[in-house]
Amino acid sequence: MIYQGEIPKIKDFKVAVITARFNEDITYRLEMGAMRKLQEAGVPREQITQMRVPGAFEIPLAAKYAYDMGAHAIVALGAVIRGDTSHYDYVCSAVERGCTELQLRYAIPVAFGVLTTDNEEQALDRAGGSHGNKGEEAASVALEMLDLKHRLMD
Numbered sequence: 001m002i003y004q005g006e007i008p009k010i011k012d013f014k015v016a017v018i019t020a021r022f023n024e025d026i027t028y029r030l031e032m033g034a035m036r037k038l039q040e041a042g043v044p045r046e047q048i049t050q051m052r053v054p055g056a057f058e059i060p061l062a063a064k065y066a067y068d069m070g071a072h073a074i075v076a077l078g079a080v081i082r083g084d085t086s087h088y089d090y091v092c093s094a095v096e097r098g099c100t101e102l103q104l105r106y107a108i109p110v111a112f113g114v115l116t117t118d119n120e121e122q123a124l125d126r127a128g129g130s131h132g133n134k135g136e137e138a139a140s141v142a143l144e145m146l147d148l149k150h151r152l153m154d
Contacts, residue, residue: 013073013146014047016066017139020078022055026120029127030077030113030135037139038075056080056114057091060098067106073142074102077135078114079123092116109145113138 015038019031031050038048049071053062056078063074076099082088095114103110113134117123125131 014049014071015043015073015075015142016049016051016071017075018051018053018059018062018066018077020056020059021052023079023081026079026123026127027077033128033133033135034075034077034139037136041143056095059095060102063099063102063110067102067108073109073146075111075138075142076114077138080114080116081120081123082118109142111138111142
């Protein structure tokens, strides 16, 4: 059966939402969007673990902690905004690589809701502005991939 895109009604799974505090005015909006989407999908609040980390670079390690604590899906949220140095490139690459490695090594959905934008305006547009809320989208992706995993493995 091909997945039709509905948000699954999850009741028996633990979901971790990991949010970077750096650029908090943006990441808070992403987190609220993710939490709203998880609640709409029927994930009980007690089955959602929220973790906050200093910045996006720390997300992969926190995701591993969440996996070790029994999370079945992870929503990674952050905002990396380009500056005048190459630091942006290193952080974006490291976060993506860490999240990708974790999901492939442990077969756990890690939805990448880390914004990588050129400026704050672009980030705000993606954190509930004109381009929607990428936190909501990441939560939806995590649930869809979790649903797909369990349908294929049953």
